[in-house]
Amino acid sequence: MRMRVTVNGKVRSAQVHPLKSLLRVLREDLDLPGTKEGCGEGECGACAVLLDGVLVNSCCVPALQVAGREVLTVEGLGVPGEEGQTPDALQIAFVEEGAVHCGFCTPGMEMASRALLEENPRPTREEVRVALSGNLCRCTGYEPIYRAVDRAVREEYPASFRPRPNPCAGDLPEFDPEERGRFFAPRSLEEALAVLAEHPDATLLAGGTDILPDRKNRKADPEKVVDLFRLEELHGAVREGEILRLRACTTNGEILRTPLVGELLPALREASFRSGAPAIQNRATLGGNLANASGAADLPVVLLALGARVRLASARGTRTLSLGEFMPRYRENACAPGEILESLEIPVPAPSSRQRFYKRGSRKALTLSRVSLALFLEEEGGTIRTFRLAAGSMAPLPQRLTRTEEAVLGRPLDRQTADLASRTAGEEVQPRKSPSYRKAITANLVRRFFDELL
Template identity: 40%
Template sequence: MTRALTPSNLREALSLLGEDPGLVPMAGCTDLMVTDPVERVELPAVLDLTRVRELRGIRRGKEALEIGATTTFSEIGSSADVEELFPALARAARVIGGWQIQNRATLGGNIANASPAGDSLPVLLVLDATLVAASTNGERRIPYTEFHVGYRRTALEPSELIDRVSLPIPVPGSVQAFRKVGTREAQAISKVVVAMLGRVEEGKLADYRLAAGSVAPTPVRLAEVEDSIRGRSVGEETASLAGSLARAAVKPIDDVRSTATYRAFALERVVRRLTLQLI
């Protein structure tokens, strides 16, 4: 049998984790419970975070919106603040898994699971999110672009929990876009997922941010593409260039969900389309 520790507040959770960094933190369980039953019982003890109130909720500040790690995607997808400030994140929250998954799955879980196909992750990348990690030593702020360091590897220390994600409130006039290309309408893992943020000033892209999932070992922010596109005038030429640069910037793989060729094709077409729609 697997041992489950059930702390009732953050301090207790962090101290349990500090004592035994081998504990597996557990929130919505939507990734954990679908593992093989034989392997699952071999898991070391789990740290159940569902009773830790401090980790849950959405708080709007002057400079940033903060989302607690165990906030569910249903909560994110139905939050008026998220809808107003970060429509791309709201949209992502509403296409993750299905309704049942969204009721259980948490933002922190999606981040910690660190799948290259995690739907919310490219959105966090383009929103310039900062991840706040907590341990018995206090808090540590990690720029989200530095968080995913390799295939299913993150900058999180074993003794740390994801506490919250801080999203800076975008400059007025910023437009956000999100598109998931999945295997079906719901309960689908992405073949390609794209997030974008742009701001047009006097016909030119004053800001342009692009991130993608399922096209590399980690979700990726395509900084080189952004550099080439920023400052260009909006329109077909820029959109097509963005698409082809994005395609050239990634090296997707064949796997059980799709092919490298299709992923590259879909990425190019979606980036072009979303860029056209930034106006």
């Protein structure tokens, strides 16, 4: 595959495999070794770059999705001068604050810092910590790094930013003869569905946070691949009357940046925030999180509690299923051959409704759930009119706790009902591992939800 991409303001070309990671394209084909390979699985942030102005781990981005895009690497931060490239104010701050240790993580740290300051020129210390949470410093020297970002802000570093034009915007990859019929980069949803009608066995590529790590671990390449991530029709949220439609390739990062979601679905926003570091949030998609049908996934738990339904699309038309129908078994979904998860339909909650998402893991952040709970409640005149409770990380699939729901419906919102809900939920869950721990945590979190209401 031949592709053109704008890297650090210059149009570059490369002949690469469609699934080769952007990390390796930069290092091996474009001679830009500043971007480092640490874990190669999106966990350490050493390979972080900006893709169309958004922070990503380049080890999780396939070349197929890079053609026609704009990439900024650590080499692009410097300031061109008569004697060559000189460090910019952020890089100087890293040096002068002692934030460069062994140096291996420094390029990723600087790119994550740059991404933060492009979006938020005056972040708080906590916002800096969150922005750098996906960047692992093996020398454990985080405090000097935070000071370096603070210093760059004080010295008006963000004021030096300039627009970065992309001369090859809109370019698509040019596939070699042996790749045609195997790799597809459609320009529209209609074109994508037509391709899938002809190639119903093709693998769908969205954020790449599973496919690229699998490829690194030497699992077999998919025989056919259709890229859906670049389709604008599959990104974003829109209100349609009393339904909020979330399109399937909307990323966790896009959810966090969408005011409509924050206003109407704060529990979904919280789950998106708790699912991975910023560079992963900017790639992991809503549709991928659901289609994988994993019991440990966070977003399906919230969506079950919110009463979401899924809309599937193919060249034949569309159909709508409940979330439970869409995920019938572990690692299986209800998409027929040639069909994709196109969007989610979530009933717009009443202004008086309450919703929460809780997650407990082995540490506070960036961890898989050991217990996750989502709760949704509507009351009228002090009586519970609607109550939905969903749990994750305890069974092969996220599940509604219907016995607990039925136990509290129609009851007054008071301490006695809180006791009943807490006790029933702890009894209803049947965890596969650590049952006493998970049952106790479930009961405690349900109690916490009602305590917050009361």
